Amino acid sequence: MTTKTSPFARDILNDDKSENVAGILQDNLTNLIDLALLMKQAHWNVVGTNFRSIHLQLDEIIVTVRDASDEVAERIATLGVPADGRSSTVAAESDVENYPAGFVKVPETISRVADATKQVIDSLRDAIEKLGELDAISEDMLIAISGELEKHLWMLQAQEA
Secondary structure, three states, X not given: OOOXXXXXXXXXXXXXXXXXXXXXXXXXXXXHHHHHHHHHHHHHHEEOOOHHHHHHHHHHHHHHHHHHHHHHHHHHHHOOOOOOOOHHHHXXXXXXXXXXXXXXXXXXXXXXXXXXXXXXXXXXXXXXHHHOOOOHHHHHHHHHHHHHHHHHHHHHHOOOO
C-alpha cells in the first residue's frame, strides 16, 4: 500500500482518492518495470533462427515499456504519493511470471515474452476499469499505454501464427 507524504500544497485529488489511485498505479508500475527487465533478459539471451529480428524487436518494446513505467511513476508522484520502483518492491510485488535463466530459443522467447506482455495488459485493463470511477486522467494514461502494448503483442503473436 502506498503512503501519502505529499510535500505539495495543492492536491489534485482528495487524500482518499489519491491513495486509491496511486495504489492501482503502483501495482502496474511494478509490473511494467518487471516486464522491461524480463524483455532485456530475453533480448540478451535469445538464440536461434531469426535471432536478430526478435533481438531488435525486443529493444523496441523495451523503449515503450520503460517510457510507460516512467509515465506511471510520474503520475503517482503528481498525485502526491511517492512512486516505488525499487528492485526489492518489484521482486516482491510484480505479477509477471519469472523468465528462465540461460539462453532461450526464438520460438520459446516469443511465446514467453508474449505471455508476459499479456499479463501486463490484463493488469492494465483491470486498472482501467477501476480508475474509470476515480480518475479519468490516470485512466486515459493507462488506456494509451495498453494500446501501445497491445500493438506489440499483436506483432509478437504474428510470428507464432
